Every structure is written in C-alpha cells, then in structure tokens.
Amino acid sequence: MNPIDRRTFLGQLSLATAAIYVPRYGFSSDGQAADFVEVDTAYGRLKGMRNDGVSIFKGIPYSGRVSGDRRFRRPAPLESWTGVRDALQVGPPAIQAPRRNEPAPAEDCLFLNVWTPATDNRKRPVMFYSHGGGFVIGSGASASQDGSSLARNFDVVVVETNHRLGLLGFLYLDEIAGSDYAGSGNMGMLDITAGLKWVHDNIAQFGGDPTNVMIWGESGGGAKTSCLYAMPEAAPYFNKASIESGPGVRMTPRDVAAETTAMLLKELNIAPKDWRKLLDVPAVDLLTIQGKLPFVPPFQEKNRNQGTMRRNYGGFGPVVDDVVLPHHPFDPGAPAISLNKPLLVGWNEDEYTFFAWERKDTEFTKLDFEGLQKKLEPPYGTDAAKIVDTYRKANPKSSAPDIFIAVSSITMMGLGSVDIAEKKAKQGGASVYLYNFGYKSEKKIPGTDYAMGTPHAMDISFKFNNEIPPRDGSAPKESFFGGNRPERFAASHHFAELWTTFARTGKPAAKDVPAWPAYNLKTRPTMRIDTTCEVINNRFNDELAMWRSLGKL
Template identity: 80%
Template sequence: MSPIHRRDFLAQLALTTSALALPSLSSGHPATADEFIVTDTAYGRVRGMRQDGVNVFKGIPYGGRVSGDRRFRRSAPLEPWTGVRDALQVGPPAMQAPRRNEPAPSEDCLFLNVWTPANDTRKRPVMFYNHGGGFVIGSGASASQDGANLARNFDVVVVETNHRLGLLGFLYLDELAGPDYAGSGNMGMLDIVDGLKWVHENIAQFGGDPANVMVWGESGGGAKTACLYTMPSAAPYFNKASIESGPGVRMTTKDVAAETTTRLLRELNIAPKDWRKLLDVPAADLLAIQAKLPFVAPFLEKNNAKPPMDRKAGGFGPVVDGVALPHHPFDPKAPAISRNKPLLVGWNEDEYTFFAWERKDTEFTKLTFETLPAKLEPTYGANARNIVDTYRKANPDASAPDIFVAISSITMMGLGSVDIAEKKAQQGGAPVYLYNFGYKSEKKVPGTDYAMGTPHAMDISFKFNNEIMPRDGSAPRESFFGGNRPERFVASRHFAELWTSFARTGKPSLQNGPVWPTYNLKTRPTLRIDTTCTVINNRFADELALWRALGKF
C-alpha cells in the first residue's frame, strides 16, 4: 500500500465513513429532557430541551426544499409555520448510506442543531462547525462532535448543519442548464452559507452574538471552511475560522467538473441536451451511480497539474466557478476577502494511522529501514532514499514504521496546513496560528502492536471537550480513538479552551499555558497541543526544507 500524499488527501477524506458513523447524538426519538424550552425564530417558534444545564435544539430547518424542481438549485424559501415546532430530534442527513441511529438520509436535508447555555441576551461567541466526511458523507449529528460540553463548560453557542453532499451537492451544470442553475457545482457550500445566514438572523434568540461567529471544521469540514473563507456570499456572516486536518488549498476546476458531468450523463444514458431528465432520476439511483465514480474529484496542485488531455473526471466537491467560489481558497495566495479574519490551521501528528485502521493496513508496521525506501519508490522514485535519510537524521529515535507514518501524515495534511499558514502570514492582515495536535493514544492499530498515536479524526472529541469525566460520577468509557488513560481529559480541556478563547476574542489562549505566538516567516512558531502545550519554533525545519526542494509545496 502506498503512502497518502497531499494531492490525494481530499479523496482519502471520503474514507472516514467508519469514524463518522459513530453513535449519533440522537436515536431519532425525542430524548428525555429536564424541561422543555420554547423560543422564537424568524420562521416560527421551536421547542427544544434543557439537559444538564444546556439547551439543545435538534433538527431546526434552515432552508426549504431541495428536491424536485429545486434539485441542483438553491433551496426553496423556508416556509414559516404556526404554533410550536418540535426541535427534539436531529433531521435527516444528506443522501448517503444509512447512518447508525439517525433518520434515513433524504434529499431534503437542510436542518441544523444548536447547543446553548441559555436562551437569553448574553451574546456569546458562536462556533459554527462543518462536519467531516470529505464532501460525500457525514452529518451534524455525530456523538464525538456533540456541542453540549463546549456550551456548558466554556459559555459558547455551538451550531452544526446538515447540507447537500456528493452528486446532489456538487454536480456542475452551469454550462448545460443556464442561469437558473448558476452555482450548481457549489450547492453544498451555498447550503452552508444559508445556515450561516440563519445564524445571523436567529442566533440572538439562542443567547449567541451574530456579530461574533467562528466557522471551523475537521477533515472535509476543514476543506469546507477553507472554501467559506473564500466565498463572497459567506463573508458577512463570520469573523474568524479554523481549518483542522483538512487544508483545502485548491478545489475542482470548471473543465474537470464539466468532464465529470459528461461522464455521469453517459453512465445514465442521457444526452447532454436532455440533462433535465436528471431531475426525474430517483435520488437513491443517483447515489448508486455516484458510487461508480471516484468519491472526490481530483484537486490538482499547480506542481502536479496534468495537461488537458490527461485530466481525470469523476468525484464531487466544490467547483472554482468564478462566482460562488471565485478562485482556489489558498492558491496562489490567501483570499483577500478574509484578510482581516483571524485563522487557526494545523494537523494531527499521526494522521496516517487512521487510514491504516480504515483500510486494514498492517503491513506498514513490518517495515524496516532496508525495506522502507522500496515502499516509497513508487511515489518518490529516486528521491525515496534521500527522503528516508532526511527523516532519520531529523528523528534519530524513530523506527521505520514511525518514519513511514511521519512522511505519510505530513504529506497528507501537514504541507497544505503550513502552506496556508505561510500565505496567510504573507498577507499581513489578521493573525494566523499554526498547531499540531500530539496527545498519544495507546490504542493499537487493529491486528498490530503499533499504537495509533494521534490519528486523523481523534481531535474531534478532544476539541469538543467530549473526553471528560462523566457528570454522573460513573467510570469513564474508553474513547473510540483516544484510549483509556485519564491524561486525555487534560489534553481535551486544553484543546477546547484554546478553540473557545479564539472564538471569543480572535486570539487563542490557555489560562495555565504558554502564549501562542502569531505565525510568522521568521520564527515560524507552532503550538503542540497535549497534556502540556509547547511552543516550537520552526518545527519540522529539515523535513519541510526537503519537501520544498522537491517542489511539493
């Protein structure tokens, strides 16, 4: 199995199915409430529940119909309702394989969830989270990203949306279908913008400050956040952002997206002039066709871009259409529209072990320093030996599997994160802060004695402060990725405190920790987040110099 590289990482984000199918925050039935809470919105009254000191509203509609004649278009206007609408269970996720303990996926999926300490006038910072799963799976109802502990312990309001995904969210029809379908290649992103607009209009009723909104997300949610950082329609509705293990530097070009549409029509035996027949194909059939195509479109880097005759079609994700998404998020530079919006960006130290777990890869743990160069040669050719030598010199105590994980993790998530930090710093506007998450889980990659360390997606439960002693005094359960050691509670507290302080002020801080310096091109400070947080200047200097010399970023 070859290592995963930056040009492929967004495709690999679609492999996060298993992690994102953790038990949801709702079984599809109303939970037991300490009491019910009724509040107003611009569209009607909603009834949520108060549980353990947090008001929770699930399944609030923020957009109208996106099925029928609204397929591949902006949603129909949300119709106001009379009386009180229950907001006690999550709404259906976007079309995908069924998700455990959630309603059946549905084409009409524009619902959001809110966690707040109180429906009052406190004007708390709002943390608007974009779920992961590439651009093809996931929802705002995963247990690991339950917002109750952030709301309770840090006095913030948390919002998460469901939005269109895959073919239904990102099929590019602009050149076939005319002005009614303008922006069709970015419907999933424009749904998120509608969610942000709903927050702007309604969050004051939930104790939040519409003038202090942070957008954040992990994995595919990080890439969505990178897109929002670039989109004119999103700009009025948020003030700061965090891109976590999902450095969306480049997105799909129009010509590649158009080729994907042509391929889809061919699969369905629909002539381009008859594209309207797509409106009559059952959503489940479109999902089946989607499964025949690559999960995610090729996100070509400038150093790996292929000539027009060698492009690869297939896959679905945001399209650089010049309007909804005017340009690549961070290529060739940081977006001017968000010049004055502070940014967090970073990655987990051992991203690759998640993908080893997902793909049942145990072979990497058997690598030796004699076999490692051959493992890397299919990707790096004659440079493989030099890469190994550089990493061994920089990490003298690392084993061959450790070196393989380090190379795979930094090329997948690290290089793009550093690229974003550097371009944001070069811009000279609002600050950018670079981090690495490094708490080490003792859990083993299944079938091996190799510890997971800090895998992709492990940060979700940590930053949501969901690695915590149970409030009822019972013994804590083993974390899905984070393991059993009680030290994880400290690392989770640090992560959550940093992110909520950033949401509140635009500057991440720890009450009992080091000052996190703004990233700059002289000292290049990185905060390593663990049970003890540490500022490291010019981290991975030798490794990054190597990748720059090889033209990888």
C-alpha cells in the same frame, strides 16, 4: 498500498467515519426526562430541551426544499409555521448510506442543531461547525461532535448543519443548464452559507452574538471552511475561522468538473441537451452512480501537470466557478476577502494511523529502512532515498514504521496546512496560528503492537471537550480513539479552551498553556497541543525544506 494515494482517500474515509461516530439524539444524555424550552425565530416558535445546563434544539429547518424542481438549484424559500414546532430530534442527513440512529437520508436535508447555555440576551461567541466525511458523507449529529460540553463548560453557542453532499451538492451544470443553475457546482457550500445567514438572523434568540461567528471544521469540514473563507456570499456572516486536518488549498477547476458531469451523463445514457432528465432520476440511483465515479479529497495536490490532475481527480466537491468560489481558496495566495479575519490551521501528528486502522494495513509495522525506501518509490521515484535520508537525520530515534507514518501524515494534511499558514502570514492582515495536535493514544492498530498515536479524526472529541470524566462520578469509559489514560481529559480541556477563546477574542489562549504567538516566516511558531502544551519554533524545518526542494510545498 500507496501511503498517500489521495484518489482513494474519501473512499476509505466514507467507510470508516460511518462506523466510528454513532450519533445520539432524543432527550437527556443520561436517559432522564428533560425540561422543555421554547424560543422564537423569524419563521416560528421552536421547542427544544433543557438538560444539565444546556438548551438543545435539533432538526431546525434553515432553508427550504431542494428536491424536485429545486434539485441542483438554490433552495426554495423557507416557509414559516404556526404554533410551536418540535426541535427535539435531528433532521435527515444528506443522501448517503444510512447512518445508525439517524433518520433516513433525504434530499431535503437542510436542518441544523443548536447547543446553547441559555436562550437569553447574552451575546456569546458562536462556533459554526462543518462536519467531516469529505464531500460525500457525514451530518451535524455525530456524538463525538456533540456541542453540549463546549456550551456548558465554555459559555459558547454551537451550531452544526446538514447540507447537500456528493452529486446532489456539487454537480456542475452551469455550462449546459442555464442561469437557474448558476453555481450548481457549489450548492453544498451555498447550503452552508444559508445556514450562516440563518444564524445571523436568528442566533441572538439563542443567546448568541451574530456579529461574532467562528467557522470551523475537520477533514472535509476543514476543506469546506477553506472554501467559505474565500466565498463572497459567506463573507458577511463570520469573522474568524479554523481549518483542521483538511487544508483546502485548491478545489476542482471548471474544466475538470465539466468532465465529471460528462462522465455522469454518459453513465446514465443521457445526452447533454437532455440534462433535465437528471431531475427525474431517483436519488438512490444517483447515489449508486456517484459510487462509480472518482472521489474528491479535501485537498488537491499542487498542480504541476494538468493532464495528471485530469486523470486522477473528478468526482464531486466545490468547484472554482468564478462565481460562488471565484478562485482557489489559498492559491496563489490567501483570499483578500478575509484579509482581516484571524485563522487557525493545523493537523494531527499521526494522521495516517487512522487509514492504516481502517484499511487493516499491518504490513507497514514490519518495515525496515530498506523496505521503507522501496515502499516510497512508487509515489516518489528516485526522491524516495532523499526522503528517507532526510527523515532519518531529523529523527534519529525513529523506526522505519515511525518515519512511514510521519511521511504519510505530513503529506496528507501537514504540507497544505503549512502552505495556508505561510500565505496568510505573507498577506499581512489578521493573524494566523499554526498547530499540531499531539496527544498520544495508547490504543493499538488491531493485529499489531503499534499505537495509534494521534490519528486523523481523533481531535474531534477532544476539541469538543467530549473527552471528560462522566458527570455522574462513574468510571470513565474508553475513548474510541483516545484510549483509557486519564491524561486525555487535560489535553481535551486545553484544546477546547484554546478554540473557544479564539472564538471569543480572535486569539487562542488557555490557562496553563504558553502564550501562542501568531505564525510568522522567521521563527515559524507552532503550538503542540497535548496534556502539556508547548510552542515549538521552526518545527519540521529540515523535513519542510526537503519537501520544498521536491516542489511539494
């Protein structure tokens, strides 16, 4: 299998993440009855639960209806309620395959969850997270991204939304449907923006500071964060950002989005002039049709051949529509609208082992260097020899499988991350900080003796500080990806402290971690996050020079 086949990325990710992250909701995490806590919002009073030092509110509506005549449009206004509304269970996720232990997916999915140390008048930093799953699956209720530990251990407020995904969130109708559907190709992004506005208007009641909001996200959530960073409508509601393993340098151009819409209408046998028939198609049928069309990965390759891009990409994701998203997030440069907003960006060292695990790909572990070159020839042609030679010289102790993972991982998530860091540094505004997550899990890819290392998505539970010993003193359970070694607890604490300090001050820092210099184009410092963290200057210098020579960076 092509190691960096980006067209299949979301298809693989969709299947895998649904299996990995099993969300939990209800009362306390230990099964004990939790105390209730109430808070006022602009729309009515809410009842949440207080457990183990954290107040938790789940399933809060942040905007109105998006079904019926609101499909593909901005939401209806949120209606106030009388009395006290329960906020004890998560709301339904966006239309997708059913998610274990969550309500049935629904069109009307605009709900969010809040974790806070206390509903007092403290002005804590707010960490507004966008979930992964590309642009087609996921929710703000996954267990690995439970915000309790961050709120409890680092005195921050965590917010996560459900928002429209896939066809219902990103179908581009602007050219055929009229002014009521302006921005239709970015409804999923506008939902997230509505969540940010709700935070601005209400989070003070939850102990948060509406003037100190960090947006962050992993994989597809990183790409969503990249878009928010460039969106005028989102700009007033956050002041810093973190893009993690999802460098959204470029998004879908209008003409490609229009072609995707034409493919959909043809599949449904609907003439463009009769597009309103889309409003009557059951959501479950739209989901079936969505599965027949291409996926949009949370990155797009540097577009050197528009015709190739047309063939390879389509599907449903944010659209560069000159209105909601005026231009590509980081192409040709960092967005001027966020000039003064600090940024974190980076990736995991062994991203590709996730996909090897998901695809049950064990063949790469048997590669020798001759076989490695042959495996890289389909995507790289005659450049494959140069790639292998460069990586062997830069990493003389690495095996052929190691180099395969390194090449696949950096091309998936690393080159875009470096591109963003370079462009933000060149902009000369607020600082940008580049990182690699490198804690090595000892868990093996099934059917092999090859360790997972630092796979895609492993960072989620670490940065949320959910890799911690049980609070009841019982023996720790094995982490899904992180393994059994107790050293993972230190790595998780470092990761979480760096991110929460950045949320608080705009500069990442942590106890027992070296000072993290802002990225610059001379020394190019990168923080490697692990049990022991270190700053590495000019990391991957030879490899990146080679990728630049090939026009990949």
